[in-house]
Structures are given as structure tokens and as C-alpha cells.
Amino acid sequence: MPLLQGVLADRDAWSAVGQCSIEKTMSALGTKSAMLIMREAYYGTTRFDDFAHRVGITKAAAAARLSELVDLGLMTRQPYREPGQRTRQRYRLTEMGADLFPVLVALMQWGDRWLDDRGGPVQYLHRDCGEPVTLALRCAAGHEVSSEELDLARRRPSKA
Amino acid sequence: MPLLQGVLADRDAWSAVGQCSIEKTMSALGTKSAMLIMREAYYGTTRFDDFAHRVGITKAAAAARLSELVDLGLMTRQPYREPGQRTRQRYRLTEMGADLFPVLVALMQWGDRWLDDRGGPVQYLHRDCGEPVTLALRCAAGHEVSSEELDLARRRPSKA
């Protein structure tokens, strides 16, 4: 009946003590506004006020969330100066931040299907062929894998 | 520079007013304990006390989170009775709940890479071939798509 089979027996040992990566990720940035700030970053937003306005939070909240994201390493502050203006800051995604993208896609995909009667306001298209893009599970051998075909295993220290 | 190109111009209109599916999803279940309860459900946990214990929250918190998940439709309460015992409740995933799985995988995958020096305590394997499983972006035409090859578009009402 469980979706996953595997190391269920000794699970209590690691799932309860903060080893779980889901827990770590949610602890680090499991707030709605952090996710929405990341969404804005993917859409190209770089300026402080734009983040605050487009996410729909106060500047105080935006400052707090952005600082956390910078401290965690998902974004960097980049000073810049327009001609005749004084120096300002831009926020840019790091590789660590860009790598969070699948999380946002997964959240959007689920919300599109289950919380929006029209299937969601926007979609992602493959630039080359124009077809809609979705997330899928794939194994290293190249097989498409469904949720029911998964085994759970402790990570083998072998290799990287 | 933005990861995504597309309907950026009129974005303010929909992203700020709660249309965004990421926002809806995070509003509905964007708490750490809700995600961890879902993780436990995938691992086969069905009993109230097991959820509370394995997620590491009090029974009060577990009751609150589980009730929300049931109300939202991700889980159902299922009465059962063991021989000689009185009726009890089990919590089971609905299709809506099972469909959240990619979100958990994405969160885990990111945490494994960026928040855990050993690459995460566990991994998912394809039951048939034993190879590790990861999430990937794919378009409807079958192409593997990278984050840089995405366009953003309003959903076309045409077709489904």
C-alpha cells in the first residue's frame, strides 16, 4: 500500500532526527514568500522594490526574506550604478538558486491541476518546439519511471 | 538574464493577485510539517500516533495538520477495526495527495545536493533496473528540456 518500498524498518532512526533533506529544505526556505521571491527571480526580477511589490509583501518582509536567501547562497547582491545615479543593489540567482527551479515547477504543476479550475494561468513551453513542458521521473538508465515503480534505499557510499 | 522569457510584460496583473499556482499551493500546504506528513504517507505510515512520532511534532500539531490535509483532499480518514478491537482511523493518500509526490522529490533532490554533504541519506531507485531516479523536465514532444530552454506563456484555452 505504501508508495515506496525499502528501508522502512529502520526509518525512525533517520527521519526523526533532521537528516531528511525534505525537512532541511523546508526549514531553510519553506515559506510562501521565499518561494515567490524565487519565482520572481526566475522571471527576471532583480530589484528590491520589484520583489516586494510583485510578491505582495511589505519591504520589511522582502528585506528579511532576501537576506536569508543571500545568506543561504541562493542569491547574491550585486552592486551596480546607472549613469548619474548612485550605487544600487541587484539580486541575482546563484547556481544554488537556479537549481531550485524544479521545486517551483512541481509546486506550480500540482496547483495547476488541483487548485485551479482552468489548469493554471501560465505554462512553460519548450523554446525549440513550443510544446508544453512538465516534470517527470527518470532513472539513470533513461527509463521513464512512475511513482509506483520506486524503491527507497540508503545511499550507497560507493562513487559520487 | 532571466531564466524564463515570455509574458513578463503583463505579469504584474496575475502574479500579484493570488492567481499563481505556486502561491496557491504554498498557501494550502506550505508548512514543513505538512510536507513531512506527506512524506510519511508515501512511506506507508497510516496511523495518527506514527505520524506525530515520525514527523517529530506533538499530537496537537499532527491533528491540526492531518485535518487540513483531509479537508483539502490529499488524505482520507478510513475507519478500520482489528479483531477484538474497537474501530480506529487510518489515514490514506488520495490521488490528489499521491500527485504531490514530485514536489517532495524536488525538495529532497535540492536538499541532497545543497544542504547535505553526503548527498542525502536515502535515494530512490527504479524498481526494475535499480538505477537512481531523478526529476527531469520534458516536453510533450518527448524532448528533455533544460531550465534555459523554457518559454513562459499564458495558457491557451484551446484544447485541454
Added chain:
DNA sequence: CAGGATCCCTAAGGATACTG
């Protein structure tokens, strides 16, 4: 534009005790 400071409100969640 890019914040910081202050005050207040609300939701999540721990601790503890009690019920069927």
C-alpha cells in the same frame, strides 16, 4: 531606490494534561 526601526497581529507548534 533600497532599505532599517518599531509596533502589532496571527499561525505554527511545544508542553502538559485529559478522554473514549
Added chain:
DNA sequence: CAGTATCCTTAGGGATCCTG
């Protein structure tokens, strides 16, 4: 086992005002 009830602490976040 499956909860409910009460009390308390903390973090997120709104509102408002101020600074460089």
C-alpha cells in the same frame, strides 16, 4: 490508539515612519 483542551513561545508578516 486517537485524539481534545489549555497555555505559552516564536517566526512571519502587515502598517507606518524614517534614512541614505
